[in-house]
Amino acid sequence: MNQMAEMTCVLCPGDHQVEVATTAIEHPGPGEMRVRTMASAICGSDLHHYRTSQRVRSERGWSQYAIGHESSGIVDAVGPGVHYPSEGDRVVVFGLLGCGHCKHCRRGEPMFCKGSRHFSRHQHGTDSAYLVAPARNALLLQDDFSFEMGVLLSCNVGTAYGALRKAKPSGDRILGVFGLGPVGLACVLLGKAHGASVVGIDPSADRRNLALHLGGDEAVDSAASDLLEHLEAFSGGDGLHATIDTSGQPSARGAAIDALRVHGTCIEVGVGHDPSIAPSEQILFKEITIRGSWLYKQYEWESLVEFVRRHQIPIENLITHRFQPEDAAEAFELANTATSGKIIFDWSQA
Ligand SMILES: [Zn+2]
Ligand SMILES: [Zn+2]
Incomplete structure (x- = not known):
């Protein structure tokens, strides 16, 4: 593990600043998985973090975690008690973190959870080489869908x-x-x-x-x-x-x-x-x-994938720009102009 003790991640500390940083790779705890990120994307909601002033961020107690809530990748470790997914599975990470046990979470609607937490506000987000998340957030990405298609489905197309x-x-x-x-x-x-x-x-x-x-x-x-x-x-x-x-x-x-x-x-x-x-x-x-209408429900994942597959919808055409993580500042600057299509980060070499 020593040679992979640290990872690259992207931080948005506020005031239109972007930092490409190095931080410790976390181990998945009970009920958690760790995903080796292959693709992530900038969402309009990330721009709220990007634009908010550092003063307001500190007043609200926003922490300095990696930005992002849209990603796809490969499960590289699971914590104790996790039977699904397994190491090596290709997954999309559902972008909302519910408590996992209230009636809304049990219905697959964690957006209504009173105890919800958020990527990049309460823990590292998806613009990071490795992401630890609840195993229940894994959505299986089948082999006929690329990682780019997966990250598009995770929030934007979903x-x-x-x-x-x-x-x-x-x-x-x-x-x-x-x-x-x-x-x-x-x-x-x-x-x-x-x-x-x-x-x-x-x-x-x-x-x-x-x-x-x-x-x-x-x-x-x-x-x-x-x-x-x-x-x-x-x-x-x-x-x-x-x-x-x-x-x-x-x-x-x-x-x-x-x-x-x-x-x-x-x-x-x-x-x-x-x-x-x-x-x-x-x-x-x-x-x-x-x-x-708030995101999509976790139980809609299979019908979403099947709709895109059955109609052969070229969702990749939504992507207008691809960046390496080290060029994240340029990517966010472009996103902030509100003139582009989807902007993707390629983490496969990070
Ligand atoms: Zn999003
Ligand atoms: Zn809940």
């Missing part, structure tokens, strides 16, 4: 899948995706696989072009003064059947409600700033439904 199940896209429905970051782009890709007509909305021309490249039928500038008229025309006059907001921006969240037709459904996916809503005008008079 989040889109969970939201789309609620938006119910189909060949006779029109879907609007507000915010064309990696999750929004995945909503476009999977929405088309469901057969829906899909329009993407984003202020970045680069991201609108990515949405069209991935098969979107239309892409509209969210800053356009006639945005709602444009979406109404795209729908044929009645408005959209369903919208998904991945941006968390107040203006987009309001427009995602107002662009709906009668009985339409808006899915809230992006965490951000809250708009003011007029329930009578915006909700009651059109009998619309607003639903939240």
